Amino acid sequence: MKFTITIIVLILFSGCTKEIKPWEKGMLAKDSMKSSSKNTIGKKFEEHMFFSKEASKGGSGISGGGCGCN
Amino acid sequence: MKKILLGIFLSLNLFAYEVGDTLKNTMAQHLNIDNSKLYVIDFYASWCGSCKKELPLISQANIQIDTNKVEFLGINVDKDIQASMEFNKETEINFRVINDSNSIIVSQFNPIGIPTLYYVKNKKIMKIITGALDNIDKQILNDIKEME
Incomplete structure:
Protein backbone atom coordinates (compact mmCIF):
# COMPACT_ATOMS: atom_id res chain seq x y z
CA MET A 1 0.00 0.00 0.00
CA LYS A 2 2.80 2.38 0.97
CA PHE A 3 4.62 1.56 -2.24
CA THR A 4 1.56 2.31 -4.38
CA ILE A 5 1.04 5.63 -2.61
CA THR A 6 4.72 6.51 -3.13
CA ILE A 7 4.47 5.76 -6.86
CA ILE A 8 1.26 7.80 -7.20
CA VAL A 9 2.86 10.73 -5.33
CA LEU A 10 5.99 10.51 -7.50
CA ILE A 11 3.89 10.50 -10.69
CA LEU A 12 1.88 13.49 -9.47
CA PHE A 13 4.99 15.43 -8.45
CA SER A 14 6.72 14.69 -11.75
CA GLY A 15 4.28 17.22 -13.24
CA CYS A 16 6.05 19.95 -11.24
CA THR A 17 9.36 19.25 -12.90
CA LYS A 18 8.28 19.13 -16.53
CA GLU A 19 11.30 19.36 -18.76
CA ILE A 20 11.10 21.86 -21.61
CA LYS A 21 12.15 19.96 -24.69
CA LYS A 57 30.17 41.63 -17.59
CA GLY A 58 27.87 39.15 -19.31
CA GLY A 59 25.50 36.61 -17.91
CA SER A 60 22.43 38.71 -18.63
CA GLY A 61 21.14 36.98 -21.72
CA ILE A 62 20.56 33.64 -23.35
CA SER A 63 22.51 32.39 -26.30
CA GLY A 64 19.99 31.15 -28.83
CA GLY A 65 16.71 29.41 -28.52
CA GLY A 66 17.68 26.03 -27.22
CA CYS A 67 19.22 24.73 -30.38
CA GLY A 68 21.90 22.13 -30.01
CA CYS A 69 24.50 24.15 -31.84
CA ASN A 70 28.11 22.98 -31.63
CA MET B 1 2.70 -5.50 -9.63
CA LYS B 2 5.37 -3.37 -7.95
CA LYS B 3 7.83 -4.06 -10.77
CA ILE B 4 5.24 -3.18 -13.41
CA LEU B 5 4.39 0.12 -11.71
CA LEU B 6 8.06 0.97 -11.29
CA GLY B 7 8.72 0.10 -14.93
CA ILE B 8 5.89 2.33 -16.11
CA PHE B 9 7.17 5.20 -13.95
CA LEU B 10 10.74 4.87 -15.15
CA SER B 11 9.76 4.64 -18.80
CA LEU B 12 7.69 7.84 -18.74
CA ASN B 13 9.19 10.33 -21.21
CA LEU B 14 12.51 8.54 -21.26
CA PHE B 15 12.31 6.98 -24.72
CA ALA B 16 14.49 8.41 -27.47
CA TYR B 17 15.80 6.89 -30.68
CA GLU B 18 19.51 6.11 -30.41
CA VAL B 19 22.06 4.72 -32.87
CA GLY B 20 21.22 1.07 -33.57
CA ASP B 21 17.51 1.44 -32.80
CA THR B 22 14.94 0.41 -35.40
CA LEU B 23 12.08 2.75 -36.24
CA LYS B 24 8.61 1.51 -35.39
CA ASN B 25 6.53 0.61 -38.43
CA THR B 26 4.01 3.33 -37.59
CA MET B 27 6.81 5.92 -37.54
CA ALA B 28 8.23 4.63 -40.85
CA GLN B 29 4.75 4.94 -42.37
CA HIS B 30 4.35 8.41 -40.91
CA LEU B 31 7.64 9.49 -42.49
CA ASN B 32 6.80 7.57 -45.66
CA ILE B 33 10.15 5.77 -45.73
CA ASP B 34 10.97 2.21 -46.74
CA ASN B 35 13.98 -0.11 -46.93
CA SER B 36 15.04 0.86 -50.44
CA LYS B 37 17.08 3.96 -49.58
CA LEU B 38 19.32 5.63 -47.04
CA TYR B 39 17.38 8.50 -45.46
CA VAL B 40 18.95 11.64 -44.05
CA ILE B 41 16.41 13.17 -41.70
CA ASP B 42 16.99 16.72 -40.48
CA PHE B 43 15.04 18.22 -37.57
CA TYR B 44 15.00 22.01 -37.76
CA ALA B 45 12.98 25.08 -36.81
CA SER B 46 12.53 28.61 -38.15
CA TRP B 47 13.63 30.14 -34.84
CA CYS B 48 16.93 28.26 -34.84
CA GLY B 49 19.68 30.48 -36.27
CA SER B 50 22.12 27.68 -36.96
CA CYS B 51 19.44 25.71 -38.85
CA LYS B 52 19.08 28.71 -41.17
CA LYS B 53 22.83 28.60 -41.90
CA GLU B 54 22.89 24.83 -42.27
CA LEU B 55 19.85 24.22 -44.50
CA PRO B 56 21.29 25.78 -47.71
CA LEU B 57 24.33 23.51 -47.29
CA ILE B 58 22.08 20.46 -46.87
CA SER B 59 20.18 21.50 -50.00
CA GLN B 60 23.53 21.75 -51.81
CA ALA B 61 24.43 18.23 -50.68
CA ASN B 62 21.04 17.05 -51.91
CA ILE B 63 21.98 18.10 -55.45
CA GLN B 64 25.11 15.95 -55.36
CA ILE B 65 23.55 12.65 -54.28
CA ASP B 66 22.04 9.77 -56.20
CA THR B 67 18.35 10.20 -55.39
CA ASN B 68 17.68 6.55 -56.23
CA LYS B 69 19.83 5.52 -53.27
CA VAL B 70 19.53 8.42 -50.85
CA GLU B 71 16.70 10.71 -49.84
CA PHE B 72 16.79 13.83 -47.68
CA LEU B 73 13.84 14.52 -45.44
CA GLY B 74 13.26 17.66 -43.38
CA ILE B 75 11.14 17.73 -40.24
CA ASN B 76 10.10 21.29 -39.39
CA VAL B 77 9.24 21.32 -35.69
CA ASP B 78 7.63 24.78 -35.66
CA LYS B 79 4.33 24.98 -33.81
CA ASP B 80 3.24 27.80 -36.09
CA ILE B 81 2.46 26.28 -39.50
CA GLN B 82 2.44 29.69 -41.22
CA ALA B 83 5.95 30.50 -39.93
CA SER B 84 7.06 27.04 -40.89
CA MET B 85 5.78 27.41 -44.49
CA GLU B 86 7.37 30.84 -44.86
CA PHE B 87 10.68 29.56 -43.53
CA ASN B 88 10.64 26.60 -45.93
CA LYS B 89 10.09 28.99 -48.84
CA GLU B 90 12.71 31.48 -47.63
CA THR B 91 15.45 28.89 -47.23
CA GLU B 92 14.66 27.31 -50.63
CA ILE B 93 14.78 23.76 -49.33
CA ASN B 94 14.98 21.33 -52.24
CA PHE B 95 13.94 18.18 -50.40
CA ARG B 96 10.74 16.73 -48.94
CA VAL B 97 9.59 18.41 -45.75
CA ILE B 98 7.08 17.30 -43.11
CA ASN B 99 5.62 20.02 -40.88
CA ASP B 100 5.53 18.46 -37.43
CA SER B 101 3.55 21.22 -35.74
CA ASN B 102 1.98 18.77 -33.27
CA SER B 103 5.43 17.41 -32.31
CA ILE B 104 4.30 13.85 -33.03
CA ILE B 105 7.51 12.89 -34.84
CA VAL B 106 10.02 14.94 -32.87
CA SER B 107 8.71 13.72 -29.52
CA GLN B 108 9.30 10.13 -30.66
CA PHE B 109 12.85 10.83 -31.82
CA ASN B 110 13.43 13.04 -28.76
CA PRO B 111 16.64 14.74 -29.98
CA ILE B 112 18.72 16.58 -27.38
CA GLY B 113 18.86 19.71 -29.52
CA ILE B 114 17.80 21.39 -32.73
CA PRO B 115 19.14 20.92 -35.41
CA THR B 116 19.71 17.17 -35.35
CA LEU B 117 20.42 14.87 -38.28
CA TYR B 118 19.52 11.18 -38.30
CA TYR B 119 20.78 8.67 -40.88
CA VAL B 120 18.26 5.88 -41.32
CA LYS B 121 18.89 2.74 -43.40
CA ASN B 122 16.55 -0.25 -43.40
CA LYS B 123 14.58 1.64 -40.74
CA LYS B 124 17.66 1.47 -38.49
CA ILE B 125 19.33 4.59 -37.05
CA MET B 126 22.90 4.53 -38.37
CA LYS B 127 24.23 7.83 -37.05
CA ILE B 128 23.06 10.97 -35.26
CA ILE B 129 24.61 14.44 -35.60
CA THR B 130 23.38 16.91 -33.00
CA GLY B 131 23.98 20.59 -33.63
CA ALA B 132 25.03 22.54 -36.68
CA LEU B 133 28.38 22.04 -38.40
CA ASP B 134 30.08 24.58 -40.68
CA ASN B 135 30.86 21.91 -43.27
CA ILE B 136 27.70 19.84 -42.89
CA ASP B 137 27.41 19.29 -46.66
CA LYS B 138 30.85 17.62 -46.81
CA GLN B 139 30.12 15.70 -43.63
CA ILE B 140 26.84 14.34 -45.07
CA LEU B 141 28.43 13.36 -48.37
CA ASN B 142 31.26 11.54 -46.53
CA ASP B 143 28.80 9.76 -44.25
CA ILE B 144 26.67 8.69 -47.22
CA LYS B 145 29.77 7.26 -48.95
CA GLU B 146 30.62 5.26 -45.83
CA MET B 147 27.09 3.93 -45.37
CA GLU B 148 26.37 2.93 -48.96
Whole structure:
Protein backbone atom coordinates (compact mmCIF):
# COMPACT_ATOMS: atom_id res chain seq x y z
CA MET A 1 0.00 0.00 0.00
CA LYS A 2 2.80 2.38 0.97
CA PHE A 3 4.62 1.56 -2.24
CA THR A 4 1.56 2.31 -4.38
CA ILE A 5 1.04 5.63 -2.61
CA THR A 6 4.72 6.51 -3.13
CA ILE A 7 4.47 5.76 -6.86
CA ILE A 8 1.26 7.80 -7.20
CA VAL A 9 2.86 10.73 -5.33
CA LEU A 10 5.99 10.51 -7.50
CA ILE A 11 3.89 10.50 -10.69
CA LEU A 12 1.88 13.49 -9.47
CA PHE A 13 4.99 15.43 -8.45
CA SER A 14 6.72 14.69 -11.75
CA GLY A 15 4.28 17.22 -13.24
CA CYS A 16 6.05 19.95 -11.24
CA THR A 17 9.36 19.25 -12.90
CA LYS A 18 8.28 19.13 -16.53
CA GLU A 19 11.30 19.36 -18.76
CA ILE A 20 11.10 21.86 -21.61
CA LYS A 21 12.15 19.96 -24.69
CA PRO A 22 14.57 21.51 -27.23
CA TRP A 23 11.83 21.83 -29.86
CA GLU A 24 9.62 23.73 -27.41
CA LYS A 25 12.10 26.57 -26.92
CA GLY A 26 11.06 28.62 -29.95
CA MET A 27 9.41 31.19 -27.73
CA LEU A 28 12.74 31.93 -26.01
CA ALA A 29 14.36 32.77 -29.34
CA LYS A 30 11.94 35.62 -30.07
CA ASP A 31 13.30 39.19 -29.92
CA SER A 32 10.54 40.10 -27.50
CA MET A 33 12.05 37.65 -25.00
CA LYS A 34 15.28 39.61 -24.84
CA SER A 35 15.30 41.99 -21.90
CA SER A 36 16.99 44.67 -24.00
CA SER A 37 14.64 44.52 -27.00
CA LYS A 38 12.53 47.53 -26.01
CA ASN A 39 15.16 49.69 -24.34
CA THR A 40 18.55 49.12 -25.92
CA ILE A 41 20.14 52.38 -24.72
CA GLY A 42 18.93 51.83 -21.16
CA LYS A 43 20.24 48.30 -21.23
CA LYS A 44 23.67 49.46 -22.42
CA PHE A 45 23.76 52.04 -19.64
CA GLU A 46 22.84 49.39 -17.09
CA GLU A 47 25.55 47.09 -18.42
CA HIS A 48 28.09 49.92 -18.21
CA MET A 49 27.13 50.58 -14.60
CA PHE A 50 27.39 46.90 -13.81
CA PHE A 51 30.79 46.63 -15.50
CA SER A 52 32.10 49.72 -13.65
CA LYS A 53 30.96 48.44 -10.29
CA GLU A 54 31.67 44.74 -10.59
CA ALA A 55 34.56 44.72 -13.11
CA SER A 56 32.79 41.90 -14.93
CA LYS A 57 30.17 41.63 -17.59
CA GLY A 58 27.87 39.15 -19.31
CA GLY A 59 25.50 36.61 -17.91
CA SER A 60 22.43 38.71 -18.63
CA GLY A 61 21.14 36.98 -21.72
CA ILE A 62 20.56 33.64 -23.35
CA SER A 63 22.51 32.39 -26.30
CA GLY A 64 19.99 31.15 -28.83
CA GLY A 65 16.71 29.41 -28.52
CA GLY A 66 17.68 26.03 -27.22
CA CYS A 67 19.22 24.73 -30.38
CA GLY A 68 21.90 22.13 -30.01
CA CYS A 69 24.50 24.15 -31.84
CA ASN A 70 28.11 22.98 -31.63
CA MET B 1 2.70 -5.50 -9.63
CA LYS B 2 5.37 -3.37 -7.95
CA LYS B 3 7.83 -4.06 -10.77
CA ILE B 4 5.24 -3.18 -13.41
CA LEU B 5 4.39 0.12 -11.71
CA LEU B 6 8.06 0.97 -11.29
CA GLY B 7 8.72 0.10 -14.93
CA ILE B 8 5.89 2.33 -16.11
CA PHE B 9 7.17 5.20 -13.95
CA LEU B 10 10.74 4.87 -15.15
CA SER B 11 9.76 4.64 -18.80
CA LEU B 12 7.69 7.84 -18.74
CA ASN B 13 9.19 10.33 -21.21
CA LEU B 14 12.51 8.54 -21.26
CA PHE B 15 12.31 6.98 -24.72
CA ALA B 16 14.49 8.41 -27.47
CA TYR B 17 15.80 6.89 -30.68
CA GLU B 18 19.51 6.11 -30.41
CA VAL B 19 22.06 4.72 -32.87
CA GLY B 20 21.22 1.07 -33.57
CA ASP B 21 17.51 1.44 -32.80
CA THR B 22 14.94 0.41 -35.40
CA LEU B 23 12.08 2.75 -36.24
CA LYS B 24 8.61 1.51 -35.39
CA ASN B 25 6.53 0.61 -38.43
CA THR B 26 4.01 3.33 -37.59
CA MET B 27 6.81 5.92 -37.54
CA ALA B 28 8.23 4.63 -40.85
CA GLN B 29 4.75 4.94 -42.37
CA HIS B 30 4.35 8.41 -40.91
CA LEU B 31 7.64 9.49 -42.49
CA ASN B 32 6.80 7.57 -45.66
CA ILE B 33 10.15 5.77 -45.73
CA ASP B 34 10.97 2.21 -46.74
CA ASN B 35 13.98 -0.11 -46.93
CA SER B 36 15.04 0.86 -50.44
CA LYS B 37 17.08 3.96 -49.58
CA LEU B 38 19.32 5.63 -47.04
CA TYR B 39 17.38 8.50 -45.46
CA VAL B 40 18.95 11.64 -44.05
CA ILE B 41 16.41 13.17 -41.70
CA ASP B 42 16.99 16.72 -40.48
CA PHE B 43 15.04 18.22 -37.57
CA TYR B 44 15.00 22.01 -37.76
CA ALA B 45 12.98 25.08 -36.81
CA SER B 46 12.53 28.61 -38.15
CA TRP B 47 13.63 30.14 -34.84
CA CYS B 48 16.93 28.26 -34.84
CA GLY B 49 19.68 30.48 -36.27
CA SER B 50 22.12 27.68 -36.96
CA CYS B 51 19.44 25.71 -38.85
CA LYS B 52 19.08 28.71 -41.17
CA LYS B 53 22.83 28.60 -41.90
CA GLU B 54 22.89 24.83 -42.27
CA LEU B 55 19.85 24.22 -44.50
CA PRO B 56 21.29 25.78 -47.71
CA LEU B 57 24.33 23.51 -47.29
CA ILE B 58 22.08 20.46 -46.87
CA SER B 59 20.18 21.50 -50.00
CA GLN B 60 23.53 21.75 -51.81
CA ALA B 61 24.43 18.23 -50.68
CA ASN B 62 21.04 17.05 -51.91
CA ILE B 63 21.98 18.10 -55.45
CA GLN B 64 25.11 15.95 -55.36
CA ILE B 65 23.55 12.65 -54.28
CA ASP B 66 22.04 9.77 -56.20
CA THR B 67 18.35 10.20 -55.39
CA ASN B 68 17.68 6.55 -56.23
CA LYS B 69 19.83 5.52 -53.27
CA VAL B 70 19.53 8.42 -50.85
CA GLU B 71 16.70 10.71 -49.84
CA PHE B 72 16.79 13.83 -47.68
CA LEU B 73 13.84 14.52 -45.44
CA GLY B 74 13.26 17.66 -43.38
CA ILE B 75 11.14 17.73 -40.24
CA ASN B 76 10.10 21.29 -39.39
CA VAL B 77 9.24 21.32 -35.69
CA ASP B 78 7.63 24.78 -35.66
CA LYS B 79 4.33 24.98 -33.81
CA ASP B 80 3.24 27.80 -36.09
CA ILE B 81 2.46 26.28 -39.50
CA GLN B 82 2.44 29.69 -41.22
CA ALA B 83 5.95 30.50 -39.93
CA SER B 84 7.06 27.04 -40.89
CA MET B 85 5.78 27.41 -44.49
CA GLU B 86 7.37 30.84 -44.86
CA PHE B 87 10.68 29.56 -43.53
CA ASN B 88 10.64 26.60 -45.93
CA LYS B 89 10.09 28.99 -48.84
CA GLU B 90 12.71 31.48 -47.63
CA THR B 91 15.45 28.89 -47.23
CA GLU B 92 14.66 27.31 -50.63
CA ILE B 93 14.78 23.76 -49.33
CA ASN B 94 14.98 21.33 -52.24
CA PHE B 95 13.94 18.18 -50.40
CA ARG B 96 10.74 16.73 -48.94
CA VAL B 97 9.59 18.41 -45.75
CA ILE B 98 7.08 17.30 -43.11
CA ASN B 99 5.62 20.02 -40.88
CA ASP B 100 5.53 18.46 -37.43
CA SER B 101 3.55 21.22 -35.74
CA ASN B 102 1.98 18.77 -33.27
CA SER B 103 5.43 17.41 -32.31
CA ILE B 104 4.30 13.85 -33.03
CA ILE B 105 7.51 12.89 -34.84
CA VAL B 106 10.02 14.94 -32.87
CA SER B 107 8.71 13.72 -29.52
CA GLN B 108 9.30 10.13 -30.66
CA PHE B 109 12.85 10.83 -31.82
CA ASN B 110 13.43 13.04 -28.76
CA PRO B 111 16.64 14.74 -29.98
CA ILE B 112 18.72 16.58 -27.38
CA GLY B 113 18.86 19.71 -29.52
CA ILE B 114 17.80 21.39 -32.73
CA PRO B 115 19.14 20.92 -35.41
CA THR B 116 19.71 17.17 -35.35
CA LEU B 117 20.42 14.87 -38.28
CA TYR B 118 19.52 11.18 -38.30
CA TYR B 119 20.78 8.67 -40.88
CA VAL B 120 18.26 5.88 -41.32
CA LYS B 121 18.89 2.74 -43.40
CA ASN B 122 16.55 -0.25 -43.40
CA LYS B 123 14.58 1.64 -40.74
CA LYS B 124 17.66 1.47 -38.49
CA ILE B 125 19.33 4.59 -37.05
CA MET B 126 22.90 4.53 -38.37
CA LYS B 127 24.23 7.83 -37.05
CA ILE B 128 23.06 10.97 -35.26
CA ILE B 129 24.61 14.44 -35.60
CA THR B 130 23.38 16.91 -33.00
CA GLY B 131 23.98 20.59 -33.63
CA ALA B 132 25.03 22.54 -36.68
CA LEU B 133 28.38 22.04 -38.40
CA ASP B 134 30.08 24.58 -40.68
CA ASN B 135 30.86 21.91 -43.27
CA ILE B 136 27.70 19.84 -42.89
CA ASP B 137 27.41 19.29 -46.66
CA LYS B 138 30.85 17.62 -46.81
CA GLN B 139 30.12 15.70 -43.63
CA ILE B 140 26.84 14.34 -45.07
CA LEU B 141 28.43 13.36 -48.37
CA ASN B 142 31.26 11.54 -46.53
CA ASP B 143 28.80 9.76 -44.25
CA ILE B 144 26.67 8.69 -47.22
CA LYS B 145 29.77 7.26 -48.95
CA GLU B 146 30.62 5.26 -45.83
CA MET B 147 27.09 3.93 -45.37
CA GLU B 148 26.37 2.93 -48.96
